[in-house]
Amino acid sequence: MALFMTLSCGRNEPGPSLLILTEAPGELGSPDYLSGESWRYISGARISKIVPGKPGSPKVLTGDFHSAAFPHISYDGRSMLFSAIENEGEPWQIWEMNLKNGKYRKVISSNDDCTDPSYLPAGRIIFSKRTVNDTVVNAHCVYMCKFDGSSLRQITFSPASYFANCVLKDGRVLSVSTDVLPEKGRTMMMVMRPDGTKGDMMYRIPKGSNVVSRACETKDGKIVFAESANVSSGKKDIISISYNRPLYTRINLTSDLEGDFIFALPLETEKLLVSHRASPKDRYGLFEFDPAHKSLGQPVYSDPDYNIVEVIPAEEYQRPKNLPSEVDPEVKTGLIMCQDINIHGFQSSLDSSTGPKASRIEVLGVDSTFGVLDVEEDGSFYLKVLADKPFRIRNLDDKGQVVDESSSWLWLRPNERRGCVGCHEDPELVPENRIPMAVKKSPVIVPVHITRIDEKSVELE
């Protein structure tokens, strides 16, 4: 039997008037964070709506679907994107529903599974789609398209699966990324512009852990999400990081509480609405949670047959920034500059005598090398790289010995221009104000066997 309570426990604090739930039946399977099975794709899942404080059964919105999950509400609060399959055995697709009349339409028709849609400003959406090809191998990439599904563009190109997408207020896309290569399972939170440019690590997940939910931003500049202490069966907690300094502000809000937490939704009251279960034999239900006192409050909603795996308010909210794009699909390459490959951490910057100096880099593709090239005397390099091709860079000394293991996967979008301070550098380090010697010359084309690329010349200014 379902339980309803008003949010905020009658203290005259505002709360959402309508909540949209993703409900998963029975036991939750063991999630696969690479394929999304039993995590982003939950057989039999459904989307329902409830009015907090109003008794009665939740209204199922996706009764016509075999499975449906992970809705995202439009900025005007009137529509909902979600992923669903109409009939068992079909691929998951992206749909949009009018919340007023319940009518829905298919946004994406694909032979591949799609999940985790989010609205973007200016009539566009993003979502994750299973992609199989030579560059990403077999992974979920992020795609962008217009509301009608047209102008579909892939925006991530590394061999890694991207799930649980959300759009930050600053206009960037935040995803949970798990590498397919070179070894499976390395997970981090990646942030990028909606055109796929300037992809970078936002949050480093503790070794062995996994982010298990979409992230949400709070009013006071925090980002909250659920994290599992162990990839398969560890305790699941609510984690808070600061948007301003995400790498070093991790706080486990629920470590002292019994049970698991798999989702957190910030409320206007600065409290959270969390999906929680006291023990593995229970179902996940909705509870209020006070992050200031790290205390679990009243139960808001629960259902003995379903786990509440995600909740989102159906109301108008502030649109994220509509970021401009430098991407030009007619250009075949992107440019990347690194100021000094020998900046790769705190100690290396302080002590020039520590360890061997790198003087070359090797650019590695997915299954072959793109070439070895010398860097400038000041450690800088300037490359023109084929767009939308994943690559990693590793540092070599004069003798070709590896000084630093390869970096994370990078890719450049067509016409993207991008800069790095160093290799494996402290991510909070900004560049020193000096001209990198490498940019005084033309960029080196990568892969190095290509000597000339005929392409459109773009002048951004």
Add this chain to the structure above:
Amino acid sequence: MRKVLNWNNMKKIYKKLLISAGIIAVFILIVLSPFHGWARGHVNYITATEDHPLNCFSCHLYNQKTGFIPKLINADYYSPYNLAISGKGDELYIVAEESGELLVADTRKGKVTRKIKVGDKPHSVTCDKNGDFAFVSNQWSDFVSVIDLEKYSVVREIKTGNGPAGLALSPDEKYLYVVNSYSNDVSLINLENGKEWKRFSAGNNPSGIGMNPAKTSLFVTSRRALLAPYGDPVECELTEIEEAGKRIAGRMDIKSVYMLENIEFTPAGDLALIPMIRPKNLIPSIQVEGGFIMTNGITIIEQKENGRTIQLLLDEPNSYYADPFDIAITPDGKRAFVSHAGVDQISAIDLDSLRSFINSHTTEELEYYSNHLGTSCHFVIRRIPTGANPKGMAVSPDGSKLYVAEHLEDRIGVINTGSLETEGSIDLGGPRRITVARKGRRLLNNSKGTFQNQYTCFTCHPEGHEDGLVYNMASKDMGRNLANTQSLRDISETAPYKWNGKNHTIYKQDGLRFSTVLTRNEPFSYEELDALVAYIVTGIPYPPNLVYNRTGELNAMQLRGKALYERTIDKMGNEIPEKQRCITCHPPPYFTNRKFEDVGSLIASDDSMLFDTPHLNNIYASPPYLHHGLALSLEEIWTVYAHKDTHGRVNDLTKIELNELMEYLKSLGDPEFYRDEEKILRAKANPR
């Protein structure tokens, strides 16, 4: 007195009625087709978009600079810039930069009690110990107003150098140090006779001045970096004056910074703190992420033998605090406050934590941290929101309150230094309505248009001018096509814009291109863009050229230079081809023909292109010169970068004659002075 309704008055009334009727008629025509189509095309051309609202008022009303309409739609604000507090803490002395007044506010009643007219664009105020006199520097009038605080009236005006800004009294209060921001020096005024006794040369565009608690030294900060070729390190001078001997004690070139606006010492005298910006102009401007354009923080100078100069950022990895301006420290030395004019916030710093941080790290480690976005969490204890554009600050004598000049809010914010909460404000009584141009000014001074608030338009265009730096905008390839920042002063009639002249209107200049290349953030809304353009067009005048052309009468040397500028025959008696005459490409009133030229200034890193002919008003205040900024003086334009007569005929001139030409160029001021010359030139060109 009874107003006489004579023919002249009637004419004025008819004129206004006709203008009003005209506006209404145009409005009706626009609504009606086919005029609508023409209007659409016209607006599309101006805005370089296809969907900007057809609002005639945006350009034809809000962009008017003179006449009846601007008086009607604009408003006169106070715009508090700096402030001082009386020894008892009962009165605030507020410099109202826009109205040219010193406002006296009663801190207990929380309201303005007196308004004292001073000079044009007052900058700073300081008071003597007894509270008998206040001294106000008037940046656009070149004098200091001395105000008797018993009578609340100006009792003396003391002539200074050009652009008086920061002020400091000597310990015996017999002398006043005045920082001359435009003439790059410091006047030492003998207050007994009101005469300048000495003048010390200072850094580039000096601004603030502060005396150490021991009263032995004064330090003068600079806004602009020292002139240097592109590629050389950016350095800003901090000038030290020995108080006892009243002489220069030293010059510190502080690395990698500019916009050192103000300085404050801890009461213990162990540290001097200076708000700063660390620009990244030598790095291709390819992204904002990761502090690739600007970072903001404080320079700390240890006041001891072999004391270190330390720079720490107040920014955070995903959040920047643009345009740090002033710094104030509580009397107990526990807390410092830095106003960030670009983000409407104040950083509250715990000074013991700051000391602990710098004492626990080596010089090399601190050098590393000068580029680190993760340090501010060690000593910044709160970010306090303020009204628009917080500038100068003052702490009450008991240390309990911080007063903040909310420059574009016409308000003084009052912050409790214990709770770090805003506990009130003092309304200066300015207009309640925010005009379109005022909204534009706020936008230009605010970093919300830039990704993660990293910088504002003001950062590169301080006071609507330019920052003296050259940037690599990397519009095509990195490392190519350097761009010397150009001034925004009175540019409405100098289109096209940018060195390559690709933007035919300010709308295009500040529209989508601007957000894609520069701010890398959501473009300004059309309403915001209208306001920004209105402010740029109407609100950024030239300061008077008081150094080289105080009266409008040229001296003999300038007159000889003018003759050379306008000559048509060279010294060999040959006619100078029209394209090689200065006046051809640089005619008054803006001294630009607004056409494209090749003056032989292309360098190896430039793509082949023609350049928009720049305007020359107040050119003396805009070094470095040429599109690449490699000419560090006007003279170098010809002696280094056009020695083959590619930039006008000059090779026949002697050194003295070239100097005369320079002197004339330096005399050029506000375009309004040259309207008559423009008419004469036009008449010559078209005798009919």
